[in-house]
Amino acid sequence: MTVFTTKSGAVAGAVSTYAPGVAVLRGIPYAAPPFGADRFRAPRPAAAWGGTRNCTAFGPVAPQSAQLPGAPAWSPGDEDVLSLNIWTPGNDGDALPVLVWIHGGAYAFGSSAQPDFDGAVLAAHGLVVVTLNYRLGFEGFGHVPPAAGTEPCPDNRGLLDQIAALAWVRDNIAAFGGDPGLVTVAGQSSGATSVACLMAMDGARGLFRRAIAHSPVNACASPASAARTTAEVAAEAGVPATYAGLVSASPKALVDASDRVADGYRRDPASGARHYDPAIYGPVAGGTALPLDPLTAFASGAGREADLLVCHTAEEFWLLDETGSCAKVTEESRLAVFAADLHIQDAVLDAYRRLAPEASVHETYLALYGDLQFAEYSCRLAEVHAGGGGRTRLSRFVRRHDGRGRPVRAWHCADIPFAFGTVDDENVHFLIGGPPGAADRELSSRMARAWAEFAATGDPGWPPLDAAGSPVRIWDTVSSDVPSGRWDAFRAPWRASGLPLITP
Known part of the structure; x- marks a missing residue:
């Protein structure tokens, strides 16, 4: 057992089975259970403990109905859901860069215990890796009206949990060999939009130096x-x-x-x-904690002090179609209704038809929706952050796999096992199309190294965006960079017509 001392007490972990030089500690509470008198409230500090706490098992996941491969399900009665996990190759006195991971899941499901997010490989690159659970669904993002004589229940409790975890990292990570002044916060999908929100929130200021956002979702509630x-x-x-x-x-x-x-x-x-995608929760923009949605906030210069690395996949929405998570649109009349419902201008729809005349109606719908909700939104966040004075890198994941008799596309979530170095875990093979080959492992090594270098130095290996259209990193089994102004013809109609913001 490996023992570290936090401000709340001593914790004991084990050596990672994936990286012998890495200690792993799971289920460390960073805040008190958010139930009972604390339900719907801002997170409270965790109680201290005596002796040494055994931290070899993941903590309970937040209330949800999802059951994800290789991850624990929520059990009613589980309350100590605000916990984090640490993978570290260091010891007290070291000063290693820290990467804090926020999982995605439409703000309604997921956890830090998913096999995709094992931090051992990244830690072996010289990082202290932290993953965390936070409140989801109504517990984390539902609006609770105020009641006379009671403490107000803030919106965005899930984001406040993330801030509490980052504050815990600031106060405790040095004991694990991490540098509290060299923290990168990272996330994917709703976790990536959470990262963007944190960049725009005064309450998170000073808690991290850099940010990574993979496939941020275009969705903030009013x-x-x-x-x-x-x-x-x-x-x-x-x-x-x-x-x-x-x-x-x-x-x-x-x-x-x-x-x-x-x-x-x-x-x-x-x-x-x-x-079309009935995700009913999202960060509430317009209150005290989060006055503006991230795109609007970035346009005013918010978050420019944090270096930003953005990535999206080339075929985002195909995963939601594959898993039955979105509506099917297969007729031209329904495609027109979809475009009207999402405020997509006719010129954008016409451009997609013209640019891909061989695509079926359903394929055009998936391309449009994926770009609206993820890809174009990702690019806009990157460009607006750069325009506001921030140092910003942009990348795109395009790797496909044909190992199951039909192509597994470069869809939503497929990039994350590559960045974490977890491509050999069988629980992620649905995402990446089966067991990886040598070229896949090499791609994973490049992506993990880029994350590690960005967290350590701010430079993942390619230049930042600028007004001239600097290169965009293309993640594939063959590495390449292309100028940002020419790499995707499908961006032109959005530039001309504007990007509607989605309000769940």
Whole structure:
């Protein structure tokens, strides 16, 4: 056992089975259980403990209905959900760069225990790697109306949990060999948008120096849309949409009610934008903690002090189609309705038809939606951050695999096992198309090395964006860089027509 001393007490971990020189500690509480009197409140400090705490197992996951391959499921009654995990090759007195990972999952599912996110390989590159759980779904992102005589329940509790974890890292990571002044916060999908939100939040200022955002999702709720979601979820749970009503509903009741609300949108083609991808939660932009959505905030220069590395995949939405997570659109009439529901201008739709005349209606829909929700939004975040004075790198993951008789596309989430170096874990083979070959392992090594170099120095190996259109790194089994102004013809219609912002 390997023992480290935090400000709350001593913790003991084990040696990683994947990297013999790396110690791994799991399930360290960074805040108190957010239930009972603390439910719907900002996170509270974790209680100290005596003796040495055994930290060899992941902590409980946040309330959710998902059951993901290789990861634990949530069990009603689990309350100590605000925990983090550490992989470190260092000891107290070292000063290694730190990478803090925020998982994705539509703000409603996922955990730090997913096999994709094992930090051993990255730690072997000289990083201290931290992954964390935070509140999800209604517990983390549902709007709770204020009640007279009670402490206000802030919006964006999941983001506040992430800030609490970063504060814990600042205060404790030196004991694990990490440099609290050299922290990179990273995430994918909703985790990446969380990263962008943290860059725009005063409450997170000074807690990290760099940021990595893979496939940030174009989705921030407004106060009005968050209040509407609360009303819908409360009605499904059979309670009033008040603090007293909501706190009377169990976490499971709110998870189940949220699933029914989402399923209602999924089944109703006339329900507007939520029908196509019924993710009903997202950061609430417009309040005290997060006054502006990230894209708008970056345009005003927010977050420019943090170096930013952005990546997206070439065929984002094909994963959601493969897993049945989005609506099918196979007819021209439905494609036109989709474009209208998402405020996509006719010129953009016409350009996609013209640029890919061989594509089916469904393929055009997936390309449009993937670019609107992920790819073009990623590029905009990178460019706006650079335009606001930040140092920004942009990259695109294009690797495909044909090992199952049909191509596994460069879809959402496929890049993350490569960056973490977890491509050999069988739980991720669905994402990457089966066991990796030598070229895949070499690509993974390059991506992990880029993350490590960026966390350590701010330079992942290619130049930052500038007004002239600096190179964009293309991640494939053959490495290449292309000028940002020419690498994707499908960006031109969005530039001409504007990018609608999605409000869940």
